[in-house]
Amino acid sequence: MAATVRLQREPFDAASEAEKLRRGRRDIGAVVMFTGICRGDEAGAPLLAMTLEHYPDMAEAEIVRHVTAAERRWPLLGVAVIHRYGRIQPGEDIVLVVTAAAHRQDAFAAAEFLMDYLKTRAPFWKQIELAGGGATDKIWVEAKRSDDALADRWTPSSGSRAAE
Amino acid sequence: MKLRYFAWVRERIGKPEEEIEPPAGVATIADLVTWLSGRGEEYAHAFENPRVIRAAIDRAHVRSDAAISGAREIAFFPPMTGG
Numbered sequence: 001m002a003a004t005v006r007l008q009r010e011p012f013d014a015a016s017e018a019e020k021l022r023r024g025r026r027d028i029g030a031v032v033m034f035t036g037i038c039r040g041d042e043a044g045a046p047l048l049a050m051t052l053e054h055y056p057d058m059a060e061a062e063i064v065r066h067v068t069a070a071e072r073r074w075p076l077l078g079v080a081v082i083h084r085y086g087r088i089q090p091g092e093d094i095v096l097v098v099t100a101a102a103h104r105q106d107a108f109a110a111a112e113f114l115m116d117y118l119k120t121r122a123p124f125w126k127q128i129e130l131a132g133g134g135a136t137d138k139i140w141v142e143a144k145r146s147d148d149a150l151a152d153r154w155t156p157s158s159g160s161r162a163a164e
Numbered sequence: 165m166k167l168r169y170f171a172w173v174r175e176r177i178g179k180p181e182e183e184i185e186p187p188a189g190v191a192t193i194a195d196l197v198t199w200l201s202g203r204g205e206e207y208a209h210a211f212e213n214p215r216v217i218r219a220a221i222d223r224a225h226v227r228s229d230a231a232i233s234g235a236r237e238i239a240f241f242p243p244m245t246g247g
Contacts, residue, residue: 052246053171055239055241058223058239059246083246095246095247115247118246119244119245119246120243121244122247123170123220123239123241124244124245124247125170125245126245140171140172140245141245142243143242143243147247
C-alpha cells in the first residue's frame with residue numbers, strides 16, 4: 001500500500017488529499033480524516049501565531065515508521081499524513097491524518113494511533129506567540145502527560161517512552 | 165561527531181549545531197550530557213534538568229544509557245509537542 005507522508009511549510013487541501021486516497025477504488029468502505037487546527041487562544045490568552053520547529057530528516061523517518069506500524073496492525077487501504085512546519089496562524093491547519101479501510105473501526109483506530117504518536121514521538125516543537133509582542137511572549141509549549149498516556153495505551157507494556 | 169539542538173535546548177545553548185570530539189570515557193548519552201554541562205553556563209542551563217532532555221542518535225530516539233560510539237549525529241531536544 002502506498003502511503004503519503006509529507007512535511008511542508010505551505011497549507012494543504014485536506015478534502016483533496018482524502019479524495020486522492022479513494023479515487024477509483026471500490027474496496028474502501030471507510031475514510032477517516034483528522035485535521036489539527038491552530039486555535040486562537042492558549043489557556044484564555046489570545047494567540048497571535050504558532051511556530052513549529054522540526055528535525056527534518058528524523059521527523060519524516062519517524063512518521064514513516066509509525067505509518068508502517070499502523071499498516072501492520074490494521075488492514076488499511078490507504079494512509080496520508082501531512083505535517084506543516086514554520087509559522088502558522090490561528091484558524092490554519094497544522095496536521096492531517098487520513099486513513100482508509102474496508103471498515104470504520106480500522107480507519108478510526110489507525111487515525112487515532114497515528115495522531116497519538118505524532119504528538120509524542122515525532123520531532124516537532126510548538127512555540128506560541130501571545131498578544132503583547134515582546135520576546136518574552138514567545139513560549140515553548142510544554143508536553144502534556146495526558147498525551148503520553150494516550151500514546152502509551154497502544155503499547156502492551158507501557159514502560160519508558162524514551163526508546164523502543 | 166555532529167551535535168544538533170532543537171527548540172529551547174537550541175536557544176539556551178545559542179547554536180543549532182556543532183562538531184565535537186568528546187574525550188575517552190564519555191561512553192553514553194548521559195555521559196555526554198554531563199560532559200557538555202561542564203562546558204559553560206549555556207550548556208549547564210540547557211541540561212539543568214537531564215530527565216526532561218530527549219536524545220536521538222543518527223535520527224532515531226534513544227535512552228540516556230545508549231552508547232554513543234560510532235554515532236555520526238546526536239540530537240538533544242525537549243519532549244516533543246507536534247501534531
